[in-house]
Amino acid sequence: MSKKPFNPFPLLSYRGKKYFCDREGELSTMLDHLQNDRNIVLYSWRRMGKSALIYRLFDELESGNFECLYVDFLATRSVEDAINTLTQALYEKYGKTKTGISATIQRLFSILGVTVGFNALTGVPEINFKVNSTAVSEHSLSALGQFLSERKKRVVVAIDEFQQVSNYENGHAEAVFRTWVQQFPDIRFIFSGSHRKMMVSMFAEKNRPFYHSAQLLALDPIPFEKYAPFIQGHFEARSKEISLEQIETIYQWARGQTYTIQLICNFLFSHCVKVSDGDIILVLDEILNQHQEMFGSMAKMLTKTQWRLFKAIAKEEPLHSPQSKDFLLKYGLGAASTVGTALKALERLELVVEEDEGGYIVHEVLLSRWMARLV
Ligand SMILES: Nc1ncnc2c1ncn2[C@@H]1O[C@H](COP(=O)(O)OP(=O)(O)O)[C@@H](O)[C@H]1O
Ligand SMILES: [Mg+2]
Structure with a gap:
């Protein structure tokens, strides 16, 4: 692990066990799945801590009998993009030796038809693909899998933001990946995603390629009883003070979302010795003001009805009956059908999500709190 963070509430990724709260139950479940040859689907709303948990798990696995590869599919739009991302990750992990590129990776790259060039500005090696057709894609995936399954240690591949695959323009990308996963039974896979509905339907609907192929694991908020002593402990370790009631306030305001709790604690830790309610x-306020510009520009991206509905949901959340007369009248939203269409659009943009209990909420906690302030 790299340098110790200055602030015990880091905001970016995983900075070591000491700064990571709980998730003991999830960790042991995941270890148990992997040690018994089961693949995992990890899903939750955004910023709940999926990626950090994967890194935390990797810490554990790498000190044992596993080798771990992490790839993020967020920016991928096609199977070719996905292969590119996988190849890049593989290259970062296995490719670099003191004298250049390792021989096994060179062999793999020649099968893939990949060339390594150098970025003219930075001098950093860059991977270039010569070829780009579906037939070749499947061949390339096989070659990547072959490489990983031939490692001496068992390999775990975590694919983050895996829901992207179902948006690829190639309609059967899911089937392509499913075949790939089946082809290499000794590689373990973790599929992680922040679109809960989409992840669940990918793995739990009968007619989908990934049906019943992995163990579903929902990542819920860290329980207050676990988070509170963690926060107090870090304050006390530096002779600072924060009360349980104050942590409760923060936890509620953040809807238990890990990122927002970390963010607030990071600021309070840096500003205060003994936290007051005023602090x-x-x-x-400071946090919301910092996001002012970014959130403000949202209004321009949406239609008038979408924006009005969005604000109304922020004020009402969880909103149970978006088409009820009372709700439409209260916010001057007009016809129920128009609101229905606007709601679908907001859901498609992942700005609004439906909770398991059936209420609609604004996906981003900070955005929700900011909008609820608007008139
Ligand atoms: N268990 C944890 N303890 C402390 N901080 C965490 C924990 N899990 C996540 N975080 C922090 O919360 C933020 C959001 O986590 P992340 O893993 O990026 O969420 P996701 O992948 O679900 O969108 C990150 O900044 C990370 O540092
Ligand atoms: Mg993530």
Whole structure:
């Protein structure tokens, strides 16, 4: 692990066990799945801690009998993009030796038809693909899998933001990946995604290629009883103070979302010795003000009805009956059918999500709190 963070509430990724709260249950479940040859689907709303948990798990696995590869599919739009991302990750992990590129990777790259060039500005090696057709894609995936399954240690591949695959323009990308996964039974896979509905339907609907092929694991908020002592402990370790009631306020305001809790604690830790209720109000204000410009530009991206509905949901959340007369009248939203269409659009943009209990909420906690302030 790299340098110790200055602030015990880091905001970017995983910075070591000491700064990572709980998830003991999830960790042991995941270890058990992997040690018994089961693949995992990890899903939750955004910023709940999926990626950090994967890194935390990797820490554990790498000190044992596994080798781990992490890839992020967020920016991928096609199977070719996905292969590119996988190849890049593989190259980062296995390719670099003191004298250049390892021989096994060179062999793999020649099968893939990949060339390594150098970025003219930075001098950093870059991978270029010569070829780009579907037939070749499947061949390339096989070659990548072959390489990984031939490693001495068992390999775990975590694919983050895997839901992207079902958006690829190639309609049967899911089937392509499913075949790939089946082809290499000794590679373990973790599929992680922040579109809960999409992830669940990919793995739990009968007519989908991935049906019943992995163990579903929902990542819920870290329980308050676990988070509170973690936060207090880090304050006390530096002779600072924060009360349980104050942590409760923060936890509620953040809807238990890990990122937002970390963000608020990071600020309070840097500003205060003994946190007062006034400090919390100031910090929440400061955080929302910092996002002003970004959130403000959202209004321009949406139609008038979408924006009005979005604001109304932020104020009402969880909203149970978006087409009820009372709700439409209260916010001057017009016809129920128009609101229905607008709601679908907001859901498609992942701005609004439907909770398991059936209420609609604004996906981003900070955005929700900011909008609820608007008139
Ligand atoms: N268990 C944890 N303890 C402390 N901080 C965490 C924990 N899990 C996640 N975080 C922090 O929360 C933020 C969001 O986590 P991330 O893993 O990026 O969420 P996701 O992948 O679900 O969108 C990150 O900044 C990370 O540092
Ligand atoms: Mg993530």
